[in-house]
Amino acid sequence: MIFGNINHLEEYPFLEEAVKQCFEYAKGHDLAGYEKGRHDIDGERLFVNIAEYETEEAKKRFWEAHRAYLDVHLMLDGTEQIDLNFIQNMDVKQYVPEDDFLPMDGEKNSSVILRDGDFLICCPSDGHRTAVAVGGSEKIKKAIFKVRI
Numbered sequence: 001m002i003f004g005n006i007n008h009l010e011e012y013p014f015l016e017e018a019v020k021q022c023f024e025y026a027k028g029h030d031l032a033g034y035e036k037g038r039h040d041i042d043g044e045r046l047f048v049n050i051a052e053y054e055t056e057e058a059k060k061r062f063w064e065a066h067r068a069y070l071d072v073h074l075m076l077d078g079t080e081q082i083d084l085n086f087i088q089n090m091d092v093k094q095y096v097p098e099d100d101f102l103p104m105d106g107e108k109n110s111s112v113i114l115r116d117g118d119f120l121i122c123c124p125s126d127g128h129r130t131a132v133a134v135g136g137s138e139k140i141k142k143a144i145f146k147v148r149i
Contacts, residue, residue: 001084001128002121003112006074018046019121022072022145031143032076041145049144055080055133058108063090063129065102070147071122073130075114078140081132082120083108090127114142124149 004012009023025041025048034050041047055078065087073082090106104127112120113134122128131140 001123001126002119004119006117006119015121016147018147019070019072019145021046022048022074022147023119025145026074026143031074032141034143045148047146049146050076050141051144052139052141053131054137054139055131056137058083058129058132061129061131063104063106063127065104065122065124065127066100067095067102067124068097068100068148070124070145070149071120071128072143072145072147073114073120073122074143074145075116075118076141076143077116078138078142079134080114080130080140080142081111081134082114083111083129083132084122085109085127087125087127 006023006026036050036052039048085106085108087104089109090104093103095102114120
């Protein structure tokens with residue numbers, strides 16, 4: 001996983017070109033004005049999901065990971081905690097290939113807090129639990145780029 005801010009991309013020259021393309025797209029488009037849902041950039045190779053939801057207590061949220069795509073979470077508005085752990089530390093359930101969804105249960109190893117402009121790149125071994133409230137529940141809007149690997 002890689003945690004950073006879109007305003008400091010010079011610190012990440014080693015990122016894959018497809019991940020850099022996500023940030024170029026974000027800087028060139030008003031993602032905050034996008035409707036909720038999927039928006040294609042390059043078909044199944046690269047697309048962005050715009051999500052809007054209320055954050056809530058961690059115990060009400062679920063753990064997930066992905067095998068076919070990297071997730072690049074980019075906060076557009078609000079504050080959200082994302083809990084993290086490596087899938088080898090979790091109780092992994094059955095993979096759902098049509099949704100690229102690997103459910104799991106377990107405890108967090110660490111957390112990051114995303115604020116406007118912050119990003120988190122999750123690799124296939126990075127279990128993550130999103131939409132965790134910081135302080136109290138709030139409505140957030142974020143872009144989740146999906147990069148085929």
